[in-house]
Amino acid sequence: MLKTFSLGGVHPAENKFSAGQKIEILPVPEQVSVPIAQHIGAPSEPVVNKGDEVKVGQLIAKSTGFVSANIHSPVSGKVFKIDEVLDASGYKRKAIIIKTEGDEWDESIDRSEDLVTEITATPEEIVKKVGEAGIVGLGGATFPAHVKLSVPPGKKCEVLILNGVECEPYLTADHQLMMEKGDEMMVGTQILMKALKVDKAIIGIENNKPDAIKHMKDLASKYEGISIQPLKVQYPQGGEKQLIDACIQRQIPSGKLPIEVGAVVQNVGTTVAVYEAIQKNKPLFERVVTVTGKSVSKPSNFMTRVGTPLNQLIEAAGGLPEDTGKVIGGGPMMGKALSSTEVPITKGSSGVLIMPDKIAKRPKMEACIRCSKCVTVCPMGLSPYLLSTVSDKAIWDRAEEEKIMDCIECGSCSYTCPAGRPLLDYIRLGKGNVGRIMRSRTK
Amino acid sequence: MNRLTVSPSPHVHSGDSVKKNMYGVIIALVPALAASLYYFGLGAAIVTITAVLSCVFFEWAIQKFLLKTEATIMDGSAALTGLLLAFNMPSNLPIWIIIIGSLVAIGIGKMSFGGLGNNPFNPALVGRIFLLISFPVQMTLWPKPIASQAHYLDAETGATPLSIMKEGLANGESVSSLMNHVDMPSIRELFFGLSGGSAGEVAAAALLIGLIFMLIRKIITWHIPVAVIGSIAVFTGILNLVSPEQFAGPLFHLLTGGVMLGAIFMATDYVSSPMANKGMIIYGIGIGVITVVIRVFGAYPEGVSFAILIMNGFVPLIDKYVKPKRFGEVAKPAKA
Amino acid sequence: MNVVLITIISLGVLGALAAIILYFVAQKFKVFEDPRIDQVEEALPAANCGGCGFPGCRAFAEAMVKADDISDLNCPVGGADTMSATAAILGKEVAAADPMVAVVRCNGTCENRPRITEYDGATSCTIASSLYGGDTGCSNGCLGLGECVDACDFNAMYMDEKTGLPVIIEDNCVSCGACVTACPKDIIELRKKGPKSRRIFVSCINTDKGGAAKKACSAACIGCKKCQKICPFDAIEVENNLAYIDYNKCKLCRKCVAECPTNAIHMVNFPPPKPKVEKPVEEKAE
Structure with missing residues (x-):
C-alpha cells in the first residue's frame, strides 16, 4: 500500500499532456509588467522610478515587512511606468512596467551551468539570503520562503518535507523540474536542511511520475539524509497538511502551522530557487510554467521571466485554440480563472490551463440530496454541505463552530457534488467573513 | 474568440x-x-x-x-x-x-x-x-410465491414466515417446532426468496446483488447496511443464545420480512439518512435494535419500516451531534 | 362519585399550589422595565430592519429611552412623523431629519457597458467580487447578481432584466440602508430625497482614468471636471477621476447635467412630467 493522507480525497482525471516535454526557455518578452503584490503578505514598495535603467536581477521593489518579499527585475531595460495593471487577482493593481533592452544580467550573478555542491553559507546567512532573493513558495501559495525557514523560538524542526507531489491535474512544471534540475534540487535541499538544522528530508512524489521517483531516488543516494517517498495518486496529496500526514503520519492541529508537528514543507521548485540564490547569487525572477489544455496544440513547460504576459506563453504553445472557454492560472482544482490573457506571469504561476468551451461551464445546480459525498471526500473532515448552507444564510457563529477556517479550499467537495452545488464558493465567502470577525475580536 | x-x-x-x-x-x-x-x-x-x-x-x-x-x-x-x-x-x-x-x-x-x-x-x-x-x-394478505404467478387480486394467500413465528410463539410453541412448520420455508428458500411477503423484499440474494452494485459504483457506503444487518444479527443472536426455543436465530431474522430491502435500499435513502459515517452507524444500529424489539416484543410481526421511520426522525439530532472525524482533531503522538 | 370528587379536589389543590409558587417566583424575579420602552416601541414601525443601527425596534426604543440626547438617533423608516411621536412620549424635542432614499450609482447597462467575460459561479455579488472585477471592463460597477434586492425587506428593489441593474422603487424605499451594506462594490448610496423627490447625482463610481473608464462603459464618469467648473455652488468635487455631488450643497440647478459629456449625471423627478428622466434635457434652471 502506498502512503497517503488519512481523510477524504478525490481522483480527478490527470490529463498530464505536457509530461515529458523538456523545459523550453521562453524568449525574453519586449515588455514585462511586474506586479508588486505577487506573494502572500504586504505588497512590496517600488525602489525604481519611471525612466530608470535596470539590469536582470536588480532589486526593483523592496519587501515591506517580515511577511513580504523582494522583487527583482526579470529583464534589462528601462522602467516605462508604474501603473495599475490587470493581474491574476481580477483587479487592476500596481505593477512596474519595464521595456526590455537587450539581456544584461547583474554582474554578481553566476550564470555558469556548473553544479556547486559545497555549502559555505551559515544557517543565518542562508535565511537572510533567501529573504533577499525574494524567494516565495513556488507551488502556488507564494508564501515567503524565509518566513518558513525562521523557526519560531521554542519550536524545533525535525524534518524537512519537500513537495514534489504535483497533485493538480494537467500541471507538469515540478515533474519536469525534477527530471532536469534534480542535482540542483538536491543541493538546494541540503541548503534548506542546513538552514533548518535538520538531518532528514523527505521528498514526496505521487506515484504517477515513476520516472521522477526513480531519477530522484538515484540522485538522493548520493546525498546524505534525503529520502524519496512515493505517494498514492490522490488529490489533494500536495496540500501541506495532507503531505505531512502522508509522509510522517502526523496531523497538524486545527489552526496551527506545520512546525507544531516538527515539520517544514517547501515545494521542490523552491529548492532550485534556493540553490540558485545561495550558490549562484541569482534572485528569483523566472520560473517554470506549464501551458496546457485539451485543445492546446503544443502543451509545453516554459522557463519564463516573471511579468511576461500570458498570451506570449500561449502563442509559444501553439496559440489560443478556437474553442477556448476558460483560461486558468494554475491547475483546474485550485487555479484562478482569468478574465484576460494579458495578465502577467507572477512568481506563483505554476501553469496556464486552457479549457475548451464545452467543459468550461459548471453543471446545472440542483437541490442538495444529502448524499454525504462531500463529507466523505473532505480531506479536513469537515461537513461542506453544512458550511456552505450556513455561509449562504450568514450564520457566522455556527460556521466558526463548525471549523470553517480549517477548510483548505481544495475544491474536492464542489468537484464531487452530484447536485452541482457551488459548495466551495459559499464556504470561501464564509471563510472571508468569519476570518474578519475573528480578527476584529482579537484586536 | x-x-x-x-x-x-x-x-x-x-x-x-x-x-x-x-x-x-x-x-x-x-x-x-x-x-x-x-x-x-x-x-x-x-x-x-x-x-x-x-x-x-x-x-x-x-x-x-x-x-x-x-x-x-x-x-x-x-x-x-x-x-x-x-x-x-x-x-x-x-x-x-x-x-x-x-x-x-x-x-x-x-x-x-x-x-x-x-x-x-x-x-x-x-x-x-x-x-x-x-x-x-x-396490506397483510400475502400471495404465495410461484403459485400466484398468473394471478393478481385472486392470488392464493398465505402467512409470512414472520407471522407464523409470531403467532406460533404466542401460542406457546417452540422455535424449533415452528422452523419445521409445514408452511415455513427453509433458510435456503428464504435466501432465494421462496416465501410470502411484500413484492420486492423476499429475495435476499437479489437484494444483495444490488448492494454490491451500489457499493462498486460508490452510490452508497457500507456503513448503513452493515450497521443494520450487523446489529440485528448480534441482537437476535444474543436473544437466541439466551433462550433458543423462545427466540428465533439471526439468520431467520435477517432473511425474513423487509430487513434486506430495508437495510440496503430504504435506510440508505440519501435524504433521510445521516451525513457522517459515525452517524450512519448509530442510525443503522438504531434501526436494527428497534426492528428486533418490535418483532420480538411488539404487536406487529414486522418492524423494519417503523424502525426506519423512527430513526429518520432522529437524523437531524444525529447530524447535529455526530460530526465526521476532523483532520488533526486527535494529534497522533510522534512516531517517526 | 367518590372518584370524581377526589379527582376534582386533588387537581384543584395542585392547581392552587402551582399558582402560589408561580406568584412568588414572579415576584422574586420581577425585572423592572421602564414602561416608556413599550410605548416607544409601539410608536415605531416594527419593521426590525436595522436601519437605525440597532438590531431591532425594541433595542432602538431602549436606546431612545436611555439616551439624554436623542438627536443622534433616527428611525429612517418612520421618518419625521414617527420621530416626533416618539420624542413626544419621552418629552423630548427632535429635529426633523431629511428623508433619504437609496440611489444606485451605476448606469452600466448592457448597452453602455459590454460584457467581456462570463461569470459562472454562485449567484452572489460578494463571491463574484472576491473573484474578480466583474464581467465587464469596469471593475467598480454593478455585478448585476442582485444581492441588494435580496437584502431589501421592503419590496423596494427589483432587478431590471433589460439593463441588468437594480432599480429602486422610491415609494417603498425606507432608506434603511440594508442594500448599501449588502453591495460589495459600495454602489448604492443613501442620498437626500430632495424637494418633491427631485435630486441630481453622479450615476457612476468608476475611478479609472478617463480613457479606460470610457472604454469600459460609455456612461462612465471620466473625471473631466467640467461639472466641477460649471457648478455655481461648489457642490461637485472630482477625486480619483470621479465626480461626486454633495447633496447638502446641491441646489438642483441642473447645469452639470447638461454639461456632462457622458451623461453620467442623472436627475430624477424633474419636469417635463415623466416619472424618470434618463437623458439630460436642454432646459434652463428654474
Whole structure:
C-alpha cells in the first residue's frame, strides 16, 4: 500500500499532456509588467522610478515587512511606468512596467551551468539570503520562503518535507523540474536542511511520475539524509497538511502551522530557487510554467521571466485554440480563472490551463440530496454541505463552530457534488467573513 | 474568440449527478424486480407499474399545478420512490390503494416538505405505513410465491414466515417446532426468496446483488447496511443464545420480512439518512435494535419500516451531534 | 362519585399550589422595565430592519429611552412623523431629519457597458467580487447578481432584466440602508430625497482614468471636471477621476447635467412630467 493522507480525497482525471516535454526557455518578452503584490503578505514598495535603467536581477521593489518579499527585475531595460495593471487577482493593481533592452544580467550573478555542491553559507546567512532573493513558495501559495525557514523560538524542526507531489491535474512544471534540475534540487535541499538544522528530508512524489521517483531516488543516494517517498495518486496529496500526514503520519492541529508537528514543507521548485540564490547569487525572477489544455496544440513547460504576459506563453504553445472557454492560472482544482490573457506571469504561476468551451461551464445546480459525498471526500473532515448552507444564510457563529477556517479550499467537495452545488464558493465567502470577525475580536 | 468564462475554483467536475445516482439505485433494484416478477408474476407487474407511474404523475402534477416550479421528474427520484413503494406492498393490492399510497408518499412524504432533498422521512415508507395503518387487512394478505404467478387480486394467500413465528410463539410453541412448520420455508428458500411477503423484499440474494452494485459504483457506503444487518444479527443472536426455543436465530431474522430491502435500499435513502459515517452507524444500529424489539416484543410481526421511520426522525439530532472525524482533531503522538 | 370528587379536589389543590409558587417566583424575579420602552416601541414601525443601527425596534426604543440626547438617533423608516411621536412620549424635542432614499450609482447597462467575460459561479455579488472585477471592463460597477434586492425587506428593489441593474422603487424605499451594506462594490448610496423627490447625482463610481473608464462603459464618469467648473455652488468635487455631488450643497440647478459629456449625471423627478428622466434635457434652471 502506498502512503497517503488519512481523510477524504478525490481522483480527478490527470490529463498530464505536457509530461515529458523538456523545459523550453521562453524568449525574453519586449515588455514585462511586474506586479508588486505577487506573494502572500504586504505588497512590496517600488525602489525604481519611471525612466530608470535596470539590469536582470536588480532589486526593483523592496519587501515591506517580515511577511513580504523582494522583487527583482526579470529583464534589462528601462522602467516605462508604474501603473495599475490587470493581474491574476481580477483587479487592476500596481505593477512596474519595464521595456526590455537587450539581456544584461547583474554582474554578481553566476550564470555558469556548473553544479556547486559545497555549502559555505551559515544557517543565518542562508535565511537572510533567501529573504533577499525574494524567494516565495513556488507551488502556488507564494508564501515567503524565509518566513518558513525562521523557526519560531521554542519550536524545533525535525524534518524537512519537500513537495514534489504535483497533485493538480494537467500541471507538469515540478515533474519536469525534477527530471532536469534534480542535482540542483538536491543541493538546494541540503541548503534548506542546513538552514533548518535538520538531518532528514523527505521528498514526496505521487506515484504517477515513476520516472521522477526513480531519477530522484538515484540522485538522493548520493546525498546524505534525503529520502524519496512515493505517494498514492490522490488529490489533494500536495496540500501541506495532507503531505505531512502522508509522509510522517502526523496531523497538524486545527489552526496551527506545520512546525507544531516538527515539520517544514517547501515545494521542490523552491529548492532550485534556493540553490540558485545561495550558490549562484541569482534572485528569483523566472520560473517554470506549464501551458496546457485539451485543445492546446503544443502543451509545453516554459522557463519564463516573471511579468511576461500570458498570451506570449500561449502563442509559444501553439496559440489560443478556437474553442477556448476558460483560461486558468494554475491547475483546474485550485487555479484562478482569468478574465484576460494579458495578465502577467507572477512568481506563483505554476501553469496556464486552457479549457475548451464545452467543459468550461459548471453543471446545472440542483437541490442538495444529502448524499454525504462531500463529507466523505473532505480531506479536513469537515461537513461542506453544512458550511456552505450556513455561509449562504450568514450564520457566522455556527460556521466558526463548525471549523470553517480549517477548510483548505481544495475544491474536492464542489468537484464531487452530484447536485452541482457551488459548495466551495459559499464556504470561501464564509471563510472571508468569519476570518474578519475573528480578527476584529482579537484586536 | 469566445468570451472567457470566469468562475471560482474548482474548474473541473466529477461528472456525477443526481440523475446518475437515482438511476444507479434503480439499476441496483433490477435483480430484486426480476425476482419479484418471477415469484409473484402478474400481480407484481401490475403493482410495480401502477406505483411507479402514479408516483411520477403525482410529482409532475404537484410541481406543475400546485408549486408551479420546474418539473424534476426526469431525475428519477419519483420513479425510485414508486419502485420502492411497490416493493413494500403485497402483490395482490388493489390498484386504488396503490394510487392512494403513491399520493401519500409523494404528496405528503416528499413534496409537502419542499421536494427532493428536504423530506425528513423516506417517502416510500411514509406511503407504506399510511397504507398499513389505513388498510391493515389488504396490506397483510400475502400471495404465495410461484403459485400466484398468473394471478393478481385472486392470488392464493398465505402467512409470512414472520407471522407464523409470531403467532406460533404466542401460542406457546417452540422455535424449533415452528422452523419445521409445514408452511415455513427453509433458510435456503428464504435466501432465494421462496416465501410470502411484500413484492420486492423476499429475495435476499437479489437484494444483495444490488448492494454490491451500489457499493462498486460508490452510490452508497457500507456503513448503513452493515450497521443494520450487523446489529440485528448480534441482537437476535444474543436473544437466541439466551433462550433458543423462545427466540428465533439471526439468520431467520435477517432473511425474513423487509430487513434486506430495508437495510440496503430504504435506510440508505440519501435524504433521510445521516451525513457522517459515525452517524450512519448509530442510525443503522438504531434501526436494527428497534426492528428486533418490535418483532420480538411488539404487536406487529414486522418492524423494519417503523424502525426506519423512527430513526429518520432522529437524523437531524444525529447530524447535529455526530460530526465526521476532523483532520488533526486527535494529534497522533510522534512516531517517526 | 367518590372518584370524581377526589379527582376534582386533588387537581384543584395542585392547581392552587402551582399558582402560589408561580406568584412568588414572579415576584422574586420581577425585572423592572421602564414602561416608556413599550410605548416607544409601539410608536415605531416594527419593521426590525436595522436601519437605525440597532438590531431591532425594541433595542432602538431602549436606546431612545436611555439616551439624554436623542438627536443622534433616527428611525429612517418612520421618518419625521414617527420621530416626533416618539420624542413626544419621552418629552423630548427632535429635529426633523431629511428623508433619504437609496440611489444606485451605476448606469452600466448592457448597452453602455459590454460584457467581456462570463461569470459562472454562485449567484452572489460578494463571491463574484472576491473573484474578480466583474464581467465587464469596469471593475467598480454593478455585478448585476442582485444581492441588494435580496437584502431589501421592503419590496423596494427589483432587478431590471433589460439593463441588468437594480432599480429602486422610491415609494417603498425606507432608506434603511440594508442594500448599501449588502453591495460589495459600495454602489448604492443613501442620498437626500430632495424637494418633491427631485435630486441630481453622479450615476457612476468608476475611478479609472478617463480613457479606460470610457472604454469600459460609455456612461462612465471620466473625471473631466467640467461639472466641477460649471457648478455655481461648489457642490461637485472630482477625486480619483470621479465626480461626486454633495447633496447638502446641491441646489438642483441642473447645469452639470447638461454639461456632462457622458451623461453620467442623472436627475430624477424633474419636469417635463415623466416619472424618470434618463437623458439630460436642454432646459434652463428654474
